[in-house]
Amino acid sequence: MGEILQYTWGAIVSFVLAFFVGITYMGLSRIVTARVQNRIGPPWYQNFFDVFKLFSKDTSIHHGIMHHMGPAFMMVTAVMSLLIIPIFNGGSFFTNLNFHGDLIFLIYIMVFGPLGMALGAGQTGNPNSAIGVTRGLSQIVGFEIPWVMALVALMIQYKTTSIVDLMNIQAETGKWLMFTSPFAFIAAVLAMLGMFRYAPFDIVGAPQELASGPMSENGGKYLFVMMSSGAVFAFAKLTLYVDIFMGGANNLIILVVKTFILYMIPVLYGIVSPRYRTEQSVRFFWGWPTLFGLLAILQAAFL
Amino acid sequence: MNMIFILFAVLLGGALLTFFSNKVSGLLRDIFFLLTVLAAGVFFYLFIKKGDTVSFSLAGLNLQWGLNAFGWYFSLIVLGLSTLAAFYALAYMRGKERLGYFYFNFLVSILSMLGILMSRDLVSFFVFWEIMTWSSYFIVIYNGKNVQRNGINYIIFSTIGAYAMLTAIVLVYTNTDSLIISDMITSYPQFTPVLQIFVPILFLMAFSVKAAMMPLHVWAPDAYSNSPMAYSSVFSGALSKMGIYGMIIVFVTMISYLPDSTWFKEIFAWLGAITAIMGTLWAVSQDDARKLLAYSSIAQLGYIITGVAIGTELAMLSALFLAVLHGLFKGALFMAVGAIERQTGTVNFTEVTGLIRKMPWTFIASLLAIIALAGIPPLGGFVGKWMLYESLINSNHYILVIAIFFASTAAFLYCYKFLFGFFLGQEEKEWEHVKEAPALMVVPMMILAIGTVVLGTFPGIILKPADIAMQSLGYAPTEGHLWSMSVLFNEWGDQVLLKPLVYAIAGIFLFFLILLTVKGWKTMRYVTTKDISSSGEVPLEDENLTFSINFFQPFMRAAGPVMKKRMITYYREFGKAIDILFDFTRRIYNGNGQTYAIYVMIFLVILLLLKNNLFG
Numbered sequence: 001m002g003e004i005l006q007y008t009w010g011a012i013v014s015f016v017l018a019f020f021v022g023i024t025y026m027g028l029s030r031i032v033t034a035r036v037q038n039r040i041g042p043p044w045y046q047n048f049f050d051v052f053k054l055f056s057k058d059t060s061i062h063h064g065i066m067h068h069m070g071p072a073f074m075m076v077t078a079v080m081s082l083l084i085i086p087i088f089n090g091g092s093f094f095t096n097l098n099f100h101g102d103l104i105f106l107i108y109i110m111v112f113g114p115l116g117m118a119l120g121a122g123q124t125g126n127p128n129s130a131i132g133v134t135r136g137l138s139q140i141v142g143f144e145i146p147w148v149m150a151l152v153a154l155m156i157q158y159k160t161t162s163i164v165d166l167m168n169i170q171a172e173t174g175k176w177l178m179f180t181s182p183f184a185f186i187a188a189v190l191a192m193l194g195m196f197r198y199a200p201f202d203i204v205g206a207p208q209e210l211a212s213g214p215m216s217e218n219g220g221k222y223l224f225v226m227m228s229s230g231a232v233f234a235f236a237k238l239t240l241y242v243d244i245f246m247g248g249a250n251n252l253i254i255l256v257v258k259t260f261i262l263y264m265i266p267v268l269y270g271i272v273s274p275r276y277r278t279e280q281s282v283r284f285f286w287g288w289p290t291l292f293g294l295l296a297i298l299q300a301a302f303l
Numbered sequence: 304m305n306m307i308f309i310l311f312a313v314l315l316g317g318a319l320l321t322f323f324s325n326k327v328s329g330l331l332r333d334i335f336f337l338l339t340v341l342a343a344g345v346f347f348y349l350f351i352k353k354g355d356t357v358s359f360s361l362a363g364l365n366l367q368w369g370l371n372a373f374g375w376y377f378s379l380i381v382l383g384l385s386t387l388a389a390f391y392a393l394a395y396m397r398g399k400e401r402l403g404y405f406y407f408n409f410l411v412s413i414l415s416m417l418g419i420l421m422s423r424d425l426v427s428f429f430v431f432w433e434i435m436t437w438s439s440y441f442i443v444i445y446n447g448k449n450v451q452r453n454g455i456n457y458i459i460f461s462t463i464g465a466y467a468m469l470t471a472i473v474l475v476y477t478n479t480d481s482l483i484i485s486d487m488i489t490s491y492p493q494f495t496p497v498l499q500i501f502v503p504i505l506f507l508m509a510f511s512v513k514a515a516m517m518p519l520h521v522w523a524p525d526a527y528s529n530s531p532m533a534y535s536s537v538f539s540g541a542l543s544k545m546g547i548y549g550m551i552i553v554f555v556t557m558i559s560y561l562p563d564s565t566w567f568k569e570i571f572a573w574l575g576a577i578t579a580i581m582g583t584l585w586a587v588s589q590d591d592a593r594k595l596l597a598y599s600s601i602a603q604l605g606y607i608i609t610g611v612a613i614g615t616e617l618a619m620l621s622a623l624f625l626a627v628l629h630g631l632f633k634g635a636l637f638m639a640v641g642a643i644e645r646q647t648g649t650v651n652f653t654e655v656t657g658l659i660r661k662m663p664w665t666f667i668a669s670l671l672a673i674i675a676l677a678g679i680p681p682l683g684g685f686v687g688k689w690m691l692y693e694s695l696i697n698s699n700h701y702i703l704v705i706a707i708f709f710a711s712t713a714a715f716l717y718c719y720k721f722l723f724g725f726f727l728g729q730e731e732k733e734w735e736h737v738k739e740a741p742a743l744m745v746v747p748m749m750i751l752a753i754g755t756v757v758l759g760t761f762p763g764i765i766l767k768p769a770d771i772a773m774q775s776l777g778y779a780p781t782e783g784h785l786w787s788m789s790v791l792f793n794e795w796g797d798q799v800l801l802k803p804l805v806y807a808i809a810g811i812f813l814f815f816l817i818l819l820t821v822k823g824w825k826t827m828r829y830v831t832t833k834d835i836s837s838s839g840e841v842p843l844e845d846e847n848l849t850f851s852i853n854f855f856q857p858f859m860r861a862a863g864p865v866m867k868k869r870m871i872t873y874y875r876e877f878g879k880a881i882d883i884l885f886d887f888t889r890r891i892y893n894g895n896g897q898t899y900a901i902y903v904m905i906f907l908v909i910l911l912l913l914k915n916n917l918f919g
Contacts, residue, residue, distance in 0.1 A: 058826055059822075059827065060823070061828060061830045061834070063830065063832055064659060064660060065659075068819060072812050072815040072819060073812070076812045076815075079811045080804075080807060080808060097803060097804065097807060100799070100803050100804055101800075101804055104689055105680060108689075109679075109808075111679065111712075112679050115677070115679065115715060115718075118719055119719075119723075119727065122719075122722070122723045123728075124832065125657070125727075125728055125848070126848075127849070130723060130728060131850055133719065134719075134855055134858070135857060137715055137719055137855075137858075138716065138855065138861070140715065141716065141858065148708050149705055152696060152701060152705065155696055156696060156699070156701060159795055160795055161693065161696070211836075221818075221819055221822050221823065225815060225819060279858070279860040279861040282862075286861070293705075297701045297702070300701075
């Protein structure tokens with residue numbers, strides 16, 4: 001019983017932390033985008049207003065049970081990956097489920113939510129949703145390949161599939177894996193561009209073409225859960241990158257600095273990019289990123 | 304009388320009774336059919352023990368039948384799936400023609416599959432193999448559509464496989480003077496090197512045809528999709544596993560003894576991976592649900608073949624686990640397609656749409672089966688996929704693991720297409736009348752789907768017999784260091800503890816579901832899928848906004864280059880070349896007496912001219 005309470009408590013604290021950091025990042029990225037476009041932009045806390053406004057709004061319609069459950073599926077992915085990924089080094093925080101799953105489990109739980117939400121978007125009957133979903137799924141097939149190649153390279157180089165072990169290796173040797181496995185890092189970062197769905201990979205929910213795609217027909221509490229799961233999931237993904245490539249973090253400040261630097265990669269790349277068509281973006285991921293992934297595997301296997 | 308004989312007598316007698324009682328009454332036929340399947344199952348598990356063998360001699364050949372743990376494991380798939388499919392068939396086949404014929408072949412193919420699993424000698428193995436081919440062939444051509452294309456493709460490839468197997472059997476018999484399989488295995492290391500390579504290749508050819516491995520898969524999409532769905536679930540779920548069964552035996556008992564067997568295993572592992580990739584890509588491009596599932600079966604069998612070919616403990620465990628799981632989810636999916644076919648009259652994604660509220664139970668069964676197929680935790684598919692990946696990584700197959708991963712990621716696309724095409728999307732007036740399928744159809748698929756859920760948390764239920772089956776093939780016990788009831792380990796000692804993960808997933812899901820449901824519960828109401836805003840307008844009732852044509856067009860554009868050439872075109876070219884050859888021979892043997900007279904004359908002239916050289 002005590003164990004369950006501890007897990008629940010850990011989940012709540014991690015969730016709240018991820019929620020605040022994730023939403024703040026969203027706000028900051030809006031400011032950065034605005035400054036690049038020579039605008040002033042909203043204040044950094046604007047997204048908190050947005051998200052609480054959505055929560056306080058009444059939602060009066062739904063299109064059926066899958067539509068109703070879709071955002072909950074998305075939340076499962078966000079919170080589960082947050083619980084699997086260690087937030088700080090050396091177990092100085094709640095260990096949550098860090099020792100219960102490994103990288104392969106994480107890869108699969110990370111697609112659980114998008115697929116569940118895709119079902120929810122499908123039931124709304126809005127053709128834009130379904131079109132967005134087919135584009136999103138195609139893009140997943142694109143960027144998962146370099147992403148998995150990078151992870152497989154790490155796994156075979158260090159003979160472990162556990163995230164905690166990868167962090168311990170970095171702590172012991174004092175070298176970040178982004179320097180010892182540079183190709184894996186490059187492949188993973190390129191895959192990250194697709195994961196965060198900023199331009200040029202934002203065809204999935206392109207507002208001008210698809211009326212925000214899978215998100216259309218969602219408002220109020222549904223959009224609230226989706227938005228907060230997006231924030232939590234973004235934080236979890238960034239923490240994962242920090243954990244396996246950048247030596248993890250010992251305290252919150254280091255974590256925030258490292259994740260923010262990482263987060264700026266897709267944001268800044270996105271601001272100056274046009275939008276790819278789906279097949280262009282899929283082909284992009286099967287091109288250079290996959291080549292870097294291949295180099296990473298070769299390096300891990302033979303060096 | 305030995306119990307094994309009685310089992311076969313029950314099945315054959317039941318099949319005949321079913322066939323002849325068809326003339327008397329439909330009810331009697333159904334009763335006999337169901338009783339036979341149930342009796343066979345009960346009899347098999349109650350009276351036939353692992354290790355039972357019976358030897359007898361027939362026409363001067365020493366034959367042997369018996370059951371070992373490995374065969375017993377596969378009997379779980381055969382009997383489990385067949386029993387459920389039998390119940391399903393009663394409702395699915397109601398009102399169709401020539402039911403005696405169908406049920407007879409259904410029962411005979413169960414008999415032949417059990418026969419294959421219990422054959423301890425090569426002759427009965429071959430005979431049962433042929434019975435299996437023929438009984439399934441008769442069901443493939445049952446509906447009488449496109450017999451030329453579907454039936455001939457299937458039977459030609461099966462015949463090629465059968466000839467290969469027969470050649471191998473003859474080769475083995477001339478070298479060992481015995482037809483008992485265990486004799487073949489013990490004397491295999493003493494074969495000549497050429498024979499050591501040829502015998503397994505010939506056997507594997509036969510097994511690859513049934514397991515639909517590239518490039519011998521050409522028959523499968525048509526054959527799977529044209530059988531009645533009640534049988535397709537058995538066809539794809541259990542019958543194809545007989546190919547896997549044979550492959551495992553060949554790989555473990557023969558290939559492993561080859562002095563340098565690595566390249567052989569690599570080739571087969573890669574063939575499995577290519578099968579998986581191509582099967583998946585073709586499945587994504589299908590608009591016919593039966594075809595989609597058929598291609599998906601080919602792809603899933605590709606994973607299993609890869610696991611078998613790698614052959615480490617973990618890989619073999621994953622192959623055996625996936626074999627059972629594929630039976631579960633593909634059985635359920637074929638049944639779901641059958642239910643939709645029966646209720647709506649079509650299985651085309653571009654026609655039927657929005658069935659979720661009309662056929663909720665079929666939807667739930669399909670959803671669970673699809674999640675298992677995609678390998679998403681917390682369902683059973685994840686366990687099999689996890690073990691396969693880890694075994695590939697642990698055994699240094701780095702590029703292979705990426706290939707497999709690509710196939711299973713691309714599988715998400717057709718998974719979504721299946722669910723969206725049938726159940727989600729716009730609810731059109733055309734399908735308003737559709738009702739849920741009868742309970743006799745829904746319950747079997749629900750049982751199969753729930754099986755995948757249970758195995759997701761407690762894979763030990765199936766891994767235990769799989770482990771025993773592997774021990775009977777000479778593997779070391781793996782319980783405790785590779786798996787326990789709900790924990791998975793890889794060879795580096797990393798682990799996945801399924802129980803807490805599944806509870807956490809369920810807990811988080813329920814929490815947010817309750818949050819979503821409770822907030823604003825009273826003011827919430829359901830609105831139809833026509834009550835949406837699209838391009839700033841609310842569509843009219845009769846406006847069809849369903850998005851289903853060219854569903855994954857952008858992806859197909861990206862993946863197009865690899866799909867330009869189809870295997871079947873090569874076979875067709877080959878067929879044309881053979882045609883030309885035969886045309887040419889017909890010019891020589893043109894049936895004209897005058898021409899033949901000239902041939903004789905020419906021959907004599909040549910003889911006379913060369914007389915001195917030849918006979919001088």
